[in-house]
Amino acid sequence: MRNILNFLLDVGKLKGKKRRGWLLHDIPKSESTAEHIFRMAILSWILGRKKNQLNLERILKIALIHDICEVHTKDETPYDPLLPKDKKGIKEVLKKWPRFTTGLKKKKTINKYKREARALNKLISKLPSDLKAEIKNLWIDFEKGLTPEGRFVKQADKAENFLQGIEYWKDYGKIQYKLWKRWSREIFDDPILIDFIHSIDKKFFRKKSRPK
Amino acid sequence: MADERKYYLTKERLIRLKAEYRHLNKIKASKTKGEFPRFLHSEDLNSEYLSFYEDLGFLETRLAELKTIIRDSELIKIPSKGERNIVNLGATVLVEVDGQTDEFTILGSLEANPTLGKISNESPVGKAILGHRVGEEIFISSPVEVVYKIKKIRYIS
Numbered sequence: 001m002r003n004i005l006n007f008l009l010d011v012g013k014l015k016g017k018k019r020r021g022w023l024l025h026d027i028p029k030s031e032s033t034a035e036h037i038f039r040m041a042i043l044s045w046i047l048g049r050k051k052n053q054l055n056l057e058r059i060l061k062i063a064l065i066h067d068i069c070e071v072h073t074k075d076e077t078p079y080d081p082l083l084p085k086d087k088k089g090i091k092e093v094l095k096k097w098p099r100f101t102t103g104l105k106k107k108k109t110i111n112k113y114k115r116e117a118r119a120l121n122k123l124i125s126k127l128p129s130d131l132k133a134e135i136k137n138l139w140i141d142f143e144k145g146l147t148p149e150g151r152f153v154k155q156a157d158k159a160e161n162f163l164q165g166i167e168y169w170k171d172y173g174k175i176q177y178k179l180w181k182r183w184s185r186e187i188f189d190d191p192i193l194i195d196f197i198h199s200i201d202k203k204f205f206r207k208k209s210r211p212k
Numbered sequence: 213m214a215d216e217r218k219y220y221l222t223k224e225r226l227i228r229l230k231a232e233y234r235h236l237n238k239i240k241a242s243k244t245k246g247e248f249p250r251f252l253h254s255e256d257l258n259s260e261y262l263s264f265y266e267d268l269g270f271l272e273t274r275l276a277e278l279k280t281i282i283r284d285s286e287l288i289k290i291p292s293k294g295e296r297n298i299v300n301l302g303a304t305v306l307v308e309v310d311g312q313t314d315e316f317t318i319l320g321s322l323e324a325n326p327t328l329g330k331i332s333n334e335s336p337v338g339k340a341i342l343g344h345r346v347g348e349e350i351f352i353s354s355p356v357e358v359v360y361k362i363k364k365i366r367y368i369s
Contacts, residue, residue, distance in 0.1 A: 096312055105328050146274060181356045189321050189332035
């Protein structure tokens with residue numbers, strides 16, 4: 001039981017860990033990783049219900065563990081390799097969608113996977129072996145999309161992120177919403193999630209939705 | 213109800229999935245006999261991935277899915293020379309959008325990975341851009357209009 005307690009104490013650190021993407025955008029009182037996981041799990045469950053034949057328990061478990069490796073590693077943003085140290089420079093970088101060569105994209109993806117796998121291994125190392133294996137398997141599924149559930153949650157993660165980004169845009173106007181809109185049209189292909197994105201569009205982009 | 217979905221795959225991916233299917237069948241056979249395949253102890257890069265299949269439930273789920281995918285797959289073929297100026301599945305498209313140039317490849321849902329510049333043919337942009345030619349502009353209708361102008365189309369064999 002002591003190892004489970006220590007694991008939970010570690011995971012609890014995500015309650016106070018701010019998501020780097022929002023910090024870069026200088027969003028006041030931005031969400032933590034745990035807050036993202038919370039709404040993402042609810043979103044995955046509720047929208048996952050609309051899909052026939054998906055295992056909701058698996059969906060929820062994947063959602064709950066998908067970012068826990070961040071206890072021991074930074075959460076990455078698409079802009080990372082381009083970011084200068086000064087705030088003004090960061091603002092400039094955020095104005096455009098980050099572009100990389102295919103080779104660099106692959107390298108970034110492989111390195112991120114290795115870094116996060118190491119962080120997850122460290123986090124779960126002292127858990128009972130069956131639990132450790134289950135968490136690891138769920139995480140691999142999320143990362144590699146080995147089951148329909150893993151593939152659905154991967155996109156649900158982006159959907160929650162998109163919703164949060166649009167909320168921040170509405171509240172603070174610091175998000176390049178046009179870039180986000182464009183991104184949303186390229187990354188989602190699940191019909192339920194595309195429908196969800198349309199609902200966000202209807203709510204936030206009709207008539208007077210200008211940021212303050 | 214039977215799933216009538218078609219899985220559009222590149223030749224490389226189909227080969228990999230078939231190899232995985234054969235491999236997993238071997239693991240299943242070993243496990244059924246009560247043996248523990250030696251490669252599951254391997255320390256190579258794939259060992260984490262293989263540990264996924266230590267669970268018989270996952271193994272069978274994945275096997276069933278692979279069987280369906282392979283059965284219902286359709287190979288993405290490079291179009292004939294005369295049709296390579298049209299965006300089809302497998303095309304790598306250079307576009308101008310919001311004053312930036314961007315390049316992505318249109319693939320089936322299973323191979324899509326937007327982080328790597330692989331966009332699904334079932335995404336709004338993937339759907340809209342299919343069938344268009346160099347010089348054409350594609351308007352993605354949403355409350356915020358985005359225009360993609362096709363600058364170049366290529367197919368990698």
